Amino acid sequence: MKPNFLICALLALISFASCKKNMSLPEQPNSKILEFKVPVSDGMISGAIDETDKTITVYIPFFYQLDVIDPVIRLSEGAKLSEEILPVDVLNDKATYTVTGADKSTTTYKLIIKMQQMGPLVVSEVSTETTTASWGIGFYMLNIRGNFNTNDANKVRVFLVDANEKEAEMTHVTGYGNATVVPQMGTEGKIYTLGYIGVPQTLDPGRYKVRVKVQSLTTDLKYPVTLNYVLPQIDYESITAKQGDTFVIHTTGPVFHNFKTFSVPVNGVKVEFPIVSYTRTHATIRVPDTMTPGTYYPYLLFDGFPQITANWPLTIIAK
Known part of the structure; x- marks a missing residue:
């Protein structure tokens, strides 16, 4: 009986093996x-x-x-x-x-x-709990200090964030040139100062949160800043215009707001030039038809601020 049992078991194993399918792994795609x-x-x-x-x-x-x-x-x-x-x-x-x-x-x-990156990003406050810093709209001599760990000003981005969380990036190219980063040693390590950044000329007065980003690192300052209109700045331009013609003045800094008068002194008397139109960044002025030819240094008056005496010449020539 035992030999017959072994023979049967062997035959069953052979039969099972003959029925078993050859299994192979699926081909791998070559889109790798x-x-x-x-x-x-x-x-x-x-x-x-x-x-x-x-x-x-x-x-x-x-x-x-x-x-x-x-x-x-x-x-x-x-x-x-x-x-x-x-x-x-x-x-x-x-x-x-x-x-x-x-x-x-x-x-x-x-x-x-x-x-x-080395974190966290730590930036010095510009306001305090009791005193809110006031920045002029368009003003561009502002500094921010922190542990930026870079000398590349383009890697340090500063944003003003309104109540709706809309970000407005502060400018890196201003009337004083490109923004710079200056490192210096402090009591707790190296501190970097980002200088010559500007408030966008398009923003409205009000309170804004300050947000700083250095590539993948981000931090919000605890205390906000307030934006206000400040004494406008007129870009230096040597202008020549004919009697009766118009010319344009510009600002790349603090914006024009409530522009009241543009005048020049003639023999101790102010002669007003009509302000044809103006925006925050430029104004169109018309030369009176009867204006005496010559070179003048204009006066500009914006409501709420002292009179500005321009440091650039305006030359009027005959028609």
Whole structure:
């Protein structure tokens, strides 16, 4: 009986093996990104490719001071990218890459850029609990101090935020030139001063929150600032105009508001020129037909402020 049992068991095993199908793994699509690298000053940073989540994560140390990455991408053999490989802003969180393989399969990867910065971002208050700083609309000699850890003024962005959380970025190019960052050692480490930033000329008077961003870091100051109209500033321009013609004056600083009179002194008497029109940033003035030719230094009067004597010449010539 025992030999017959063994023979039956052996036959059953052979029969099962003959009925068993050959199992093979499914073919993998060849629409893959195999390498994603970012050139930096001392070599390459490799991105981490996650084939499960279809993501590419790149960690960028802040000391490289990158504004964009210019990736080098290697694909599966015969595969193509749908997108052109272009530089990507380090704050861009929308970038994707779609790969089409030689087998016509497609795969889309999402790019995730992680900025490795020293935080938290700490910025000195410009107001206090009892005293609110007042800034002129269009004024451009303002400073902000903090632990920015960069000498690049373009990486430090300052915003004025209204009650509806609408951001207005303060200007970096003003009548005194480009904004600058100056570092200096303090009792608790290096402090950076961002100087020559300006209040946008388009904002209305009122209270605004101050928000500072240094690439991926953001902080809001605890105390707000108040924006007001201040004594306007007229850009230096040497102007020549004919009798009866119009000319334009400009401001790239504190804005025009309640512009009352434009005049020039003639033999101790003020001769008014009609103000044809004006906006916050420029005004159109007409020369009286009977104005005596000559060179003058005008007077300008804005309601609520003392008279301004221009430091630029206005030359009137005959028709």
